[in-house]
Amino acid sequence: MLRIFNNDISNPDKFVITLELVPKRESGGLSTDTLINIAKDAFADGRVSAVSITDNPGGNPSLSPDVLGYEIFRHGMDVIVHFTCRDMNRAGMESRALQLARMGMKNILALTGDYSGKGFGGQGTPVFDFDSVILTKMLHKLNERLAASEDPDGFFTGCAVSPFKTTEAECEAQYRKLDRKIEAGASFIITQLGYDVDKFQELITRSSIKGITIPALASVYMLSPKAAKAMNRGKVPGVIVSDSLCNRIIKEWENSKQDGLHNAIERAARLAVILKGIGYKGIHIGGIHRSFKAVGAILDKMAIMEHNWQDYVEGFRTEDKNCFYIYRTSDSKKFDNAIESIISKDNLHTINETVVSSSKEPVTTIENLKENLLDHYPYLLLKQLHELFFNKSSSLSPVYKAFAEVIDKNNKAWILKMFIEDPSKRLLLSCKGCGDCGIQHIAFQCPESGCPKHTRNGACGGSRDGFCEVDKDKKCIWVRAFNRLKKSDKTENLSKEFVPPRMWELNNTSSWINFHLGRDHQKE
Numbered sequence: 325m326l327r328i329f330n331n332d333i334s335n336p337d338k339f340v341i342t343l344e345l346v347p348k349r350e351s352g353g354l355s356t357d358t359l360i361n362i363a364k365d366a367f368a369d370g371r372v373s374a375v376s377i378t379d380n381p382g383g384n385p386s387l388s389p390d391v392l393g394y395e396i397f398r399h400g401m402d403v404i405v406h407f408t409c410r411d412m413n414r415a416g417m418e419s420r421a422l423q424l425a426r427m428g429m430k431n432i433l434a435l436t437g438d439y440s441g442k443g444f445g446g447q448g449t450p451v452f453d454f455d456s457v458i459l460t461k462m463l464h465k466l467n468e469r470l471a472a473s474e475d476p477d478g479f480f481t482g483c484a485v486s487p488f489k490t491t492e493a494e495c496e497a498q499y500r501k502l503d504r505k506i507e508a509g510a511s512f513i514i515t516q517l518g519y520d521v522d523k524f525q526e527l528i529t530r531s532s533i534k535g536i537t538i539p540a541l542a543s544v545y546m547l548s549p550k551a552a553k554a555m556n557r558g559k560v561p562g563v564i565v566s567d568s569l570c571n572r573i574i575k576e577w578e579n580s581k582q583d584g585l586h587n588a589i590e591r592a593a594r595l596a597v598i599l600k601g602i603g604y605k606g607i608h609i610g611g612i613h614r615s616f617k618a619v620g621a622i623l624d625k626m627a628i629m630e631h632n633w634q635d636y637v638e639g640f641r642t643e644d645k646n647c648f649y650i651y652r653t654s655d656s657k658k659f660d661n662a663i664e665s666i667i668s669k670d671n672l673h674t675i676n677e678t679v680v681s682s683s684k685e686p687v688t689t690i691e692n693l694k695e696n697l698l699d700h701y702p703y704l705l706l707k708q709l710h711e712l713f714f715n716k717s718s719s720l721s722p723v724y725k726a727f728a729e730v731i732d733k734n735n736k737a738w739i740l741k742m743f744i745e746d747p748s749k750r751l752l753l754s755c756k757g758c759g760d761c762g763i764q765h766i767a768f769q770c771p772e773s774g775c776p777k778h779t780r781n782g783a784c785g786g787s788r789d790g791f792c793e794v795d796k797d798k799k800c801i802w803v804r805a806f807n808r809l810k811k812s813d814k815t816e817n818l819s820k821e822f823v824p825p826r827m828w829e830l831n832n833t834s835s836w837i838n839f840h841l842g843r844d845h846q847k848e
């Protein structure tokens with residue numbers, strides 16, 4: 325295993341540069357040679373600690389990061405392999421992890437992944453047997469086995485987070501999931517791509533307040549008009565490029581390609597020095613498809629600009645006045661003071677005093693009424709029912725257990741399932757009959773029917789303005805969960821515990837019997 329990335333990110337004096345490469349749907353030829361040449365040039369330049377390679381980006385098939393990474397790795401350049409949960413079940417994922425360990429490639433970026441895109445014959449099956457938290461936990465556990473088999477290095481697993489969420493519920497859902505990822509064993513963070521410096525600062529501030537010490541790399545992207553338009557239209561899940569930024573980029577490239585490129589490099593370098601100034605451990609550069617030249621130019625410019633980074637801050641403030649911020653200084657000129665306060669933990673209360681939070685979700689009376697009828701009251705009902713029938717510390721629990729034992733012994737569980745459990749759970753939860761119920765972890769919503777990625781430990785990064793990446797007319801189930809819990813003053817439940825993957829061996833059996841007989845994931 326090369327330890328360049330691991331050593332650099334652990335070095336307190338080093339500002340780390342990583343570079344994202346995106347393989348195409350070819351096993352060789354120009355596109356693959358170009359990526360290998362970029363990696364070789366990055367290695368020769370010496371300022372890049374690792375290249376990261378995407379895993380079927382957008383859910384569309386492409387050359388595997390494992391094979392491309394291995395080729396790059398053998399040239400001496402360290403590699404971070406993106407590892408998503410979309411295309412394989414847990415057996416395939418564990419096997420892939422063992423293969424990567426055998427190849428020596430143990431820097432992993434663990435991701436839930438975009439939803440399935442199109443392959444041979446149409447759209448593929450979205451697997452999502454795990455979410456990114458469970459994947460991180462699996463890699464963490466595998467490290468124990470690697471150590472036992474005398475492999476000196478374990479996986480060095482990182483996670484992604486998007487600070488660029490516009491509503492309180494989405495922000496909280498993202499950050500609570502980040503907490504779970506860290507708890508599960510993530511050792512570094514790479515942010516989603518964005519252009520709002522206050523949001524970048526929000527992540528740093530929160531990490532400082534929460535005592536999160538793992539290093540964070542911030543994404544910086546070389547925006548071309550094509551990429552800017554796609555991101556502006558929401559075609560890249562979770563990425564926001566505002567109308568004004570998109571129009572500015574189109575104009576810049578209209579004059580001449582050279583002007584466009586110059587401005588893209590300038591913008592990336594300006595953002596990068598701000599990110600260095602506010603305390604990110606490094607930057608993760610994306611949007612490099614042709615040559616290493618632009619990366620070299622960004623890094624050269626950074627060296628010139630970095631001492632005046634405060635001068636560029638105003639150029640990266642959002643125009644969206646309704647965007648929600650957990651922490652924001654009331655006066656933009658206080659930005660520097662706030663950062664100093666963050667760095668000196670003694671003054672953290674000072675930041676809180678200057679907080680201005682705004683919500684993107686103005687609620688009218690009719691909306692309120694609708695939300696109460698469709699969301700809050702069903703939640704309260706389910707919560708009461710759960711307390712009554714599925715609380716293992718209640719006095720009635722032994723009675724339910726005895727009843728479950730009797731009907732299970734007599735093979736009559738199907739009667740309960742068919743005539744009571746299935747109809748009621750279908751009506752209230754659109755239940756899919758997985759037999760290993762997880763509704764209590766998501767404010768009494770079903771992760772099988774409610775979330776296209778079946779997430780059990782928090783929101784994926786793809787939601788936009790509170791709506792689901794996949795079912796765009798439905799609110800993300802984690803946004804709904806936060807709103808439900810907020811009304812009951814129980815938002816701490818959103819990141820309460822690690823939720824294991826569903827037990828597929830229980831599919832189509834009675835979850836009620838499984839619970840009371842201790843067969844499901846909640847067994848003690």
Ligand code: SF4
Pocket residue numbers: 774775776777778779782783784785786787791792793794795799800801802
């Ligand atoms: S419901 Fe939320 S977590 Fe699930 S796929 Fe949609 S946006 Fe992602």
